[in-house]
Amino acid sequence: xxxxxRDVVSIKDFTRPELExxxxxxxxxxxxxxxxxxxxGKRVGLLFYEPSTRTRMSFDTAAQALxxxxxxxxxxxxxxxxxxxxxxxxxxxxxxxxxxIVMRHxxxxxxxWAADVTTKRTLRGLKKVPIVxxxxxxxxxxxxxxxxxxxxxxxxxxxxxxxxxxxxxxxxGRTVHSLSYALSMFDxxxxxxxxxxxxxxxxxxxxxxxxxxxxxxxxxxxxxxxTVDIIYMTRIQKERFPDENEYNKxxxxxxxxxxxxxxxxxxxxxxxxxxxxxxxxLDADEDTRxxxxxxxxxxxxxxxxxxxxxxxxxxxxxxxx
Amino acid sequence: MSxxxxxxxxxxxxxxxxxxxxxxxxxPPGKAIKIAEILNxxxxxxxxxxxxxxxxxxxxxxxxxxxxxxxxxxxxNKIALIAPYATVNIIRNFAIQxxxxxxxxxVLEDVALCANANCISNKERIPSRLYxxxxxxxxxxxxxxxxxxxxxxxxxxx
Numbered sequence: 001x002x003x004x005x006r007d008v009v010s011i012k013d014f015t016r017p018e019l020e021x022x023x024x025x026x027x028x029x030x031x032x033x034x035x036x037x038x039x040x041g042k043r044v045g046l047l048f049y050e051p052s053t054r055t056r057m058s059f060d061t062a063a064q065a066l067x068x069x070x071x072x073x074x075x076x077x078x079x080x081x082x083x084x085x086x087x088x089x090x091x092x093x094x095x096x097x098x099x100x101i102v103m104r105h106x107x108x109x110x111x112x113w114a115a116d117v118t119t120k121r122t123l124r125g126l127k128k129v130p131i132v133x134x135x136x137x138x139x140x141x142x143x144x145x146x147x148x149x150x151x152x153x154x155x156x157x158x159x160x161x162x163x164x165x166x167x168x169x170x171x172x173g174r175t176v177h178s179l180s181y182a183l184s185m186f187d188x189x190x191x192x193x194x195x196x197x198x199x200x201x202x203x204x205x206x207x208x209x210x211x212x213x214x215x216x217x218x219x220x221x222x223x224x225x226x227t228v229d230i231i232y233m234t235r236i237q238k239e240r241f242p243d244e245n246e247y248n249k250x251x252x253x254x255x256x257x258x259x260x261x262x263x264x265x266x267x268x269x270x271x272x273x274x275x276x277x278x279x280x281x282l283d284a285d286e287d288t289r290x291x292x293x294x295x296x297x298x299x300x301x302x303x304x305x306x307x308x309x310x311x312x313x314x315x316x317x318x319x320x321x
Numbered sequence: 322m323s324x325x326x327x328x329x330x331x332x333x334x335x336x337x338x339x340x341x342x343x344x345x346x347x348x349p350p351g352k353a354i355k356i357a358e359i360l361n362x363x364x365x366x367x368x369x370x371x372x373x374x375x376x377x378x379x380x381x382x383x384x385x386x387x388x389x390x391x392x393x394x395x396x397x398n399k400i401a402l403i404a405p406y407a408t409v410n411i412i413r414n415f416a417i418q419x420x421x422x423x424x425x426x427x428v429l430e431d432v433a434l435c436a437n438a439n440c441i442s443n444k445e446r447i448p449s450r451l452y453x454x455x456x457x458x459x460x461x462x463x464x465x466x467x468x469x470x471x472x473x474x475x476x477x478x479x
Contacts, residue, residue: 012467086445086446087445088447106439107439107440107441107445108437108439108441108465108466109435109437109441109465110465112441112464112465113442113445113465136466137466138439139466139467139468140467203470207469
């Protein structure tokens with residue numbers, strides 16, 4: 001199992017034992033604290049072409065908690081991207097300054113291309129700078145999936161044998177696609193809840209069929225709420241719709257509130273990659289089943305575990321915080 | 322072996338044999354002109370295009386004969402994407418020197434476009450890269466964005 005200098009582009013690039021190893025590392029950090037000397041002298045570049053709160057800040061704080069420095073841009077305003085610089089040229093440049101790049105970019109496949117660019121640098125005798133995707137367009141968001149799985153494991157004690165419902169924008173929601181791919185490595189059942197126009201795309205379901213994973217499609221939360229172990233709510237993403245009229249037809253279609261939540265099993269946990277708009281009402285926040293803010297907290301642990309494994313291998317000492 | 326590729330009538334070949342060049346046979350009906358355009362065969366060379374010819378194997382077929390022009394490696398891949406059952410015959414001195422069935426390769430480097438409009442390979446000038454998931458029916462997946470799509474959505478790079 002080799003993590004050093006590894007790119008994190010797609011959840012499909014990881015095996016189940018590798019994911020489990022990341023979770024063990026995250027749990028280790030949770031129990032023992034962050035080793036502040038682990039990444040001392042290392043630098044992480046955070047290139048965020050699109051808005052982000054949790055992904056950028058959790059990577060930033062995780063890197064700093066392990067002793068690394070961070071440099072970043074958030075939004076392309078003020079960068080050479082505004083002058084028409086290509087992604088390749090930005091990556092070639094930033095790779096000179098840092099030891100690892102975390103990137104969020106609006107185009108699908110941008111993370112793979114960036115990883116190819118830094119791999120090709122090694123042919124010129126330059127060091128490999130690993131690329132960690134913080135989301136590429138509507139494609140994938142692998143570290144979100146890792147923290148989602150870690151959150152499922154932490155709250156349910158297992159991932160195998162669970163029923164997981166995904167609700168909302170399943171067409172454009174990259175977290176849903178990545179989580180589906182990841183659950184295919186475990187013996188879980190997936191229930192997709194969405195209106196027809198936002199149902200999970202064929203390329204995801206054909207992947208699940210090839211893997212022999214059971215899934216069902218539904219239009220109402222009420223159809224699944226009483227039996228499932230996890231509900232994974234997602235926001236209807238206005239920015240991904242090609243047409244605003246199409247967005248207006250489906251906005252606000254699902255709303256989880258305290259009353260609806262009370263119908264779920266006491267052990268069920270309500271998750272959400274956040275940000276939420278109106279798909280989870282404020283009164284649900286106080287229910288013990290509501291887990292989305294702790295889930296976001298797990299992001300820092302899982303991302304720290306990844307940075308540690310990629311930048312320092314398996315050499316982590318007991319931390320002091 | 323003399324050149325006998327083509328559709329026959331009771332009296333013989335509909336289209337006359339060529340001395341040197343290429344015969345691309347067993348094309349799906351209606352695809353010959355598209356392939357001739359993609360391979361730039363219509364620029365200068367003598368080209369004979371047969372459409373909706375009788376075929377014992379497929380019922381109907383198209384066929385292209387082009388004089389003094391030989392198909393190269395990447396062109397075989399382009400033909401295979403549109404006509405997976407095509408046969409390419411290289412003709413020299415009225416004889417078939419080489420007969421090859423085309424086949425879609427495992428990896429298509431910079432030959433066709435990813436069908437996902439939001440893919441980085443369609444947004445910036447980078448070489449496209451597609452992997453063949455299945456040949457019949459043709460299904461490809463993009464190296465960059467992982468988008469999986471069917472053969473009919475495939476567009477060749479211009």
